[in-house]
Structure formats: C-alpha cells, structure tokens
Amino acid sequence: MSQQEIIIAGFGGQGILSAGRLLAYAGMLEGKNVSWLPSYGPEMRGGTANCHVIISDDPVGSPILNSATALIVMNGPSLDKFENLVVKDGLIIADSSLVQRKPNRNDVKYSGIPATQIASDMGNSTYACIILLGKLLGSTGIVSKENFENALKKVLPEKYHHMIPDEMKALEIGMKY
Amino acid sequence: MGEKLLMKGNEVIAEAAIRAGCRHYFGYPITPQTEIAHYFAKKMPEVGGTFIQAESEIAAINMVYGAAGAGARVMTSSSSPGISLKQEGISYASGAELPAVIVNIVRCGPGLGGILPAQCDYFQAVKGGGHGDYKMVVLAPCSVQELYELTVEAFNIADKYRILAMIMGDGILGQMMETVEFRDKEEIYEADKSSWATVGTRMERDHNVITSIYIDPEVLERHNQKLQAKYRLIEENEVRCEVYNCEDADVIVAAFGTVARIVKNVIKMAAKEGIKVGLIRPITLWPFPVKVFEKYAEVPKAFLSVELNAGQMVEDVRLSVNGKRPVYFHGRMGGMIPTQQEILDKIKEILK
Incomplete structure (x- = not known):
C-alpha cells in the first residue's frame, strides 16, 4: 500500500503521542516518507490526546488526516470521535480494557485487545499502547519488527534501554493476538 | 548530508x-x-x-x-x-x-x-x-x-x-x-x-552609533x-518560489506554508477527475514572487488563493496577475483547516 494513515487516540498520559512517534520513526527507518502531527489544542488539558501519523512511499502532502486507514483507540470518547474517519475495509484496534463498546461500523476490520489488562499483568501498564501497535504491525506489516526495535533505541533515552526487551515482548503479544 | x-x-x-x-x-x-x-x-x-x-x-x-x-x-x-x-x-x-x-x-x-x-x-x-x-x-x-x-x-x-x-x-x-x-x-x-x-573602537576610530533617529528631514529622507x-x-x-504543475493548468492555486501541502494533495485528486491544477507557492512572502505570477498570468482560466485567513495574500496575487485573469479566494479562519475536498469543490465551482 502506498500510503498508510494512522490515528492514535486516548487520554493524555497513556503514551499516545510517544506511540505515534515510535511508529513514524520506524517508518522513517524503513526508508518511507513520514509525518507525525500531535493534537495540541485546548482539548489536551486533561482530555483526549491524539496524533496523526502518515507513512508513505511518496512525499507526504498534508499531515492532517481527514481519513485513516487504521485507528488505534485507548478510550471510549476517541472511538466516538474518530470511528467515522476510518476508510472502508480499514482497521480499528481498541484497548478493550478501556473501551466498553465495539464499533458501530460493519465495513471495517475490528480488533479488541485488553491491552491495559495484559500490560498491567506484565507489571507496566504503559506497555498497553505497544501491545496495540503490535496488533497494527501484525495486521498490516506497516513496519518491520526490526525497525520498530531500532526506533525504540533511537527514541528512548539510554537510561530506559533496559526496558526494550520487555517492550518487544509486549509488541509480540500484540502481533500474535 | x-x-x-x-x-x-x-x-x-x-x-x-x-x-x-x-x-x-x-x-x-x-x-x-x-x-x-x-x-x-x-x-x-x-x-x-x-x-x-x-x-x-x-x-x-x-x-x-x-x-x-x-x-x-x-x-x-x-x-x-x-x-x-x-x-x-x-x-x-x-x-x-x-x-x-x-x-x-x-x-x-x-x-x-x-x-x-x-x-x-x-x-x-x-x-x-x-x-x-x-x-x-x-x-x-x-x-x-x-x-x-x-x-x-x-x-x-x-x-x-x-x-x-x-x-x-x-x-x-x-x-x-x-x-x-x-x-x-x-x-x-x-x-x-x-x-x-x-x-569596540580599540581607541582607533570614532564610535559606531546604532540609531533610528534622524532629526534633519533631508538626512532622514536620504536614509529612507x-x-x-x-x-x-x-x-x-532574493525571491524564492516553488512552481508546481503550472504548464497548461486549468486553475493555478496560490498557497504558502501548510496550505500548499494540502493543495498538492488536491492536485492529485483533481488529476483523477481530469482537471489540471497548478500551484505557485511563494517561499518569500516578501519579496513577493510578482514576476512568477506575471509569467503564468495568462496560462490558467483563473487563479485561486487559498489561505488560513480572511483573504490577505490574495491582494498581492491580484496585483501581480494585474487583471489578466480572475483571482478567487478561499479561506478558513479560527484554526479551521480546509479539507482537500472543499478546495477541489471550490476549483470546480470556478471552472463551471
């Protein structure tokens, strides 16, 4: 596919923006053109956070997404807000520990993963978004596992590099779910 | 690099x-x-x-x-x-x-x-x-x-x-x-x-003076x-400008910064419908690329300036096109961003 357009959305503090950045970085390491655009409006204060990531074979035009080939949501309001932006046959991945309902659409692929629960059982709830990214990688092949690991090394400060094996474990759980 | x-x-x-x-x-x-x-x-x-x-x-x-x-x-x-x-x-x-x-x-x-x-x-x-x-x-x-x-x-x-x-x-x-x-x-x-x-003069020359005050009108006029x-x-x-897809364009869009990126997507969408859209993207807003607009003034049926405001650069586009073609405007304000579709709709409306 020539251009993948991903919206990642949830509450501030869940690692939404970092997850998007990791994905974009991995895309760049694949040799693709990428952009990452965070929401920086007033809604960030205590409310929802989201970011738009584009990974494309061609130069990226507008970094603002009016539609998405994939949507990752980590809370209910984000599903309400972005569900209709997903293209037909697109993918919705939800953290079913936090999102109570399923999508209303039946023309999209849907995966619900209790990511926060799984991550908490692993001992670190911040891995939840990595698990969801794993599902995205597994379903779409958007970036390789190797480049995701390389992106982790680039993005994470050195003092957190000891977490990378666990993050990769979380990614694999998502990929196989 | x-x-x-x-x-x-x-x-x-x-x-x-x-x-x-x-x-x-x-x-x-x-x-x-x-x-x-x-x-x-x-x-x-x-x-x-x-x-x-x-x-x-x-x-x-x-x-x-x-x-x-x-x-x-x-x-x-x-x-x-x-x-x-x-x-x-x-x-x-x-x-x-x-x-x-x-x-x-x-x-x-x-x-x-x-x-x-x-x-x-x-x-x-x-x-x-x-x-x-x-x-x-x-x-x-x-x-x-x-x-x-x-x-x-x-x-x-x-x-x-x-x-x-x-x-x-x-x-x-x-x-x-x-x-x-x-x-x-x-x-x-x-x-x-x-x-x-x-x-620093090193005591070897007179002081350099940084000022914008010139009381003598003759001196101030010379300064001006x-x-x-x-x-x-x-x-x-020092004019800098990007010209994209403008040869034989039906409509040339003028846009700068972020909006120009959106317009590049519009150009692809329009091409699928057989409409040729060009883009002139001023990189220097001043000095404005007047000569570039002059060069392409008679190429399209019309110009369209798309901006995130109520219509500002469009005035410079009109001055540069100098009446040779109509110059339309489409803008959004308040932090709203025009969608590709809405720009394409505007282009179609112009070509009607």
Whole structure:
C-alpha cells in the first residue's frame, strides 16, 4: 500500500503521542516518507490526546488526516470521535480494557485487545499502547519488527534501554493476538 | 548530508539557528512555539551561547536590538499576540538596519484568539506591522526540512543586507515531526560588521552609533531612500518560489506554508477527475514572487488563493496577475483547516 494513515487516540498520559512517534520513526527507518502531527489544542488539558501519523512511499502532502486507514483507540470518547474517519475495509484496534463498546461500523476490520489488562499483568501498564501497535504491525506489516526495535533505541533515552526487551515482548503479544 | 532524523518543527528551527552560528536567543513563551525556547534553553549553554527568557516580548525584541547592534547573530521567536508586542522594536531595528531573525509561529486572532494554525499575520509581516516605510524579508517554509534550510538562509540574508528576516510558520509546522537531514557544515555568509556594529573602537576610530533617529528631514529622507534602494535590491535578488504543475493548468492555486501541502494533495485528486491544477507557492512572502505570477498570468482560466485567513495574500496575487485573469479566494479562519475536498469543490465551482 502506498500510503498508510494512522490515528492514535486516548487520554493524555497513556503514551499516545510517544506511540505515534515510535511508529513514524520506524517508518522513517524503513526508508518511507513520514509525518507525525500531535493534537495540541485546548482539548489536551486533561482530555483526549491524539496524533496523526502518515507513512508513505511518496512525499507526504498534508499531515492532517481527514481519513485513516487504521485507528488505534485507548478510550471510549476517541472511538466516538474518530470511528467515522476510518476508510472502508480499514482497521480499528481498541484497548478493550478501556473501551466498553465495539464499533458501530460493519465495513471495517475490528480488533479488541485488553491491552491495559495484559500490560498491567506484565507489571507496566504503559506497555498497553505497544501491545496495540503490535496488533497494527501484525495486521498490516506497516513496519518491520526490526525497525520498530531500532526506533525504540533511537527514541528512548539510554537510561530506559533496559526496558526494550520487555517492550518487544509486549509488541509480540500484540502481533500474535 | 548527515543522518536522517525525525524532529519537531520548532526544535528544528532552534537547531538550525545554532548551526547557522546564532549564539543569542531572547524570547518569552507562548503556544504553539514554546519548544523553540525549550531547545535553546537546553542547547545554548552547551555551545557557549546565551539563552534568556525575557520578562516580556517587548524586552526580548529590545535584547535582540542590543545583541544585533553589537554584531551578534541573534534570534527571537513568538506567536501572533507576542509578535504584535514586538512591533515597536521591529520598526526601530529596521530603521537602524539591524540584522536579526524573528520567528512567528502564527496562531489565530485577532486578540488572544486561539492557539490553532492560521496565516492571519500575512499583512502584519509583509506590509509592515510597525510604523514607517520598512520591509522585512519574510520566509514561509512548508516542511520541517525547509524550516531548517530557510532558518539558516534567514540569518545569511539578514547579515547580507542588514535587514530583519522573519520565518513565518504555523502550529502545524511547529508541532509536527518530519524527517530532517542536516548538512555537515553550513554555508555561512561572513559579514564584516566592523564598519557599523558596536564591536569596540580599540581607541582607533570614532564610535559606531546604532540609531533610528534622524532629526534633519533631508538626512532622514536620504536614509529612507537608502533603505528603499536596499529593498529594491532584495526584490531583485532574493525571491524564492516553488512552481508546481503550472504548464497548461486549468486553475493555478496560490498557497504558502501548510496550505500548499494540502493543495498538492488536491492536485492529485483533481488529476483523477481530469482537471489540471497548478500551484505557485511563494517561499518569500516578501519579496513577493510578482514576476512568477506575471509569467503564468495568462496560462490558467483563473487563479485561486487559498489561505488560513480572511483573504490577505490574495491582494498581492491580484496585483501581480494585474487583471489578466480572475483571482478567487478561499479561506478558513479560527484554526479551521480546509479539507482537500472543499478546495477541489471550490476549483470546480470556478471552472463551471
């Protein structure tokens, strides 16, 4: 596919923006053109956070997404807000520990993963978004596992590099779910 | 070129400034450009530079005046309401012919407005937001890579002509991350500032005086004539513009910065429907690419200026096209961004 357009959305503090950045970085390491655009409006204060990531074979035009080939949501309001932006046959991945309902659409692929629960059982709830990214990688092949690991090394400060094996474990759980 | 990095636009501006030899930054925080100050606060001590969070925007621009007067490469940055506060200093620095770089990551107004992207400061930047007959070179990047390249360029132009250069972006450019490749070494215009800057007399010459006051009207007129001659020279030499897909275009869209990116997507959509859309993207908003519009004035059926404001650059497009073709306008305000579809609909409406 020539251009993948991903919206990642949830509450501030869940690692939404970092997850998007990791994905974009991995895309760049694949040799693709990428952009990452965070929401920086007033809604960030205590409310929802989201970011738009584009990974494309061609130069990226507008970094603002009016539609998405994939949507990752980590809370209910984000599903309400972005569900209709997903293209037909697109993918919705939800953290079913936090999102109570399923999508209303039946023309999209849907995966619900209790990511926060799984991550908490692993001992670190911040891995939840990595698990969801794993599902995205597994379903779409958007970036390789190797480049995701390389992106982790680039993005994470050195003092957190000891977490990378666990993050990769979380990614694999998502990929196989 | 070096390693490919994924960086935020605002951070790239600051990194570019440091690479261009800027060692003095004075600013006051305001969304959506505060990451520029963050980056300088962290990096300036590492390179032996000065970072000061001033007590206000007005203080910051006057610190810029002082440092530029002493011959230093210096920068300040802000967003719209803060840039309004700096206008007095901008006029004074222009009168005193001081080189410096000012960044405006524009947000929507008027007044405090909102923090979302806008281009509503076009008039203020290119027509003179402060008093007097002065001009600033205004550069409008449309990507993170261009934020880097044009920031370096802005310092060189400023030094070459002793003029203020402004980088005008918006919250999307400032906040987004995109791939950037830095050069190993920058080409820096080395200006000899000793003839005018307050770099010390060593008791060997008279004082250099940095001023914008000229009480004698004949002297002041001559000073103004000198400024105007310099502006004409810049108009001759420093126009930058991207022309895309304009040969045989049905409609040529004029757009700068973020909007130009959206328009490039529109061009692809339109092509699928058999409509040929071109883009003229002014990179220097002043000097405006008048000759480029003149060259293409009779190519399309009409021009369309798309902006994040109520219609500002469209006036310069109309002046340049000079009545040879109709010039339409489509704009959004308040932080709303036009969708590709709505721009395409407007193009179709024009062609009806």
